[in-house]
């Protein structure tokens with residue numbers, strides 16, 4: 504049913520024309536009715552209604568309102584779902600790698616509904632610095648942008664939170680992790696593996712398993728490490744069995760992105776300190792922007808600083824000279 508609106512006499516006088524053939528008011532712009540007849544308590548009455556342009560304005564206002572609500576929801580989901588602020592930059596837009604493994608992250612997001620319905624999780628395993636957290640962060644951000652409730656955290660943080668709680672609160676907290684449609688837990692296997700820690704990890708994994716909702720786990724452990732640990736210790740076996748039952752293993756064997764990023768940062772620092780002008784990227788780790796910069800003609804090189812004559816033997820002056828020589832030689 505069309506929403507009814509009230510129109511003042513002034514508005515009627517300015518914005519409408521009267522159509523004398525049916526006695527109702529019409530809009531001069533869209534020529535649609537601004538009044539209509541209804542039966543009220545058995546008698547005919549004339550009431551105001553929206554013409555087409557008013558309906559369109561109302562719809563546009565509602566759309567803006569819904570979009571604002573959606574953005575607020577995403578903002579609040581990201582605030583609670585991405586516990587490490589650095590994760591906000593782990594997005595597909597910031598992916599400049601050529602690693603084909605990232606295709607799987609895109610597919611996971613594109614086919615999220617099927618993954619969710621079939622409880623398809625992922626186990627991202629491989630050496631440190633090979634992009635597992637970035638892969639998981641891209642999935643988290645892309646799904647959060649679609650208003651999917653995602654929590655990305657790590658085992659250390661969960662264990663720390665649990666350690667200050669009473670049993671009832673612990674159970675409630677672990678159950679609360681299952682309220683998210685996707686739970687991503689980073690860095691399985693880096694915690695102190697005490698009896699207590701293993702028991703808590705099992706509780707978390709088991710609660711998620713019973714919720715029949717997917718989870719993504721990253722670990723520096725290899726599949727053989729997990730198999731060997733499981734074969735020799737029942738406490739590990741029940742954790743890893745649960746994980747491997749619902750999480751599809753994806754190996755990460757690519758280059759070490761952390762080392763590459765460190766090299767890039769060092770080169771950026773060298774360029775900033777050596778040259779008179781420098782194209783500063785808004786995202787310091789934007790390799791593509793940096794590659795564009797270093798392949799462009801270089802600005803004029805600065806002269807090296809002179810040794811401070813007044814304090815020729817000070818350690819500060821020597822250090823300054825040494826740093827300069829190090830940077831000038833390529834920083835390697």
Ligand SMILES: [Zn+2]
Pocket residue numbers: 530531532533534535554555556557
């Ligand atoms: Zn109109």
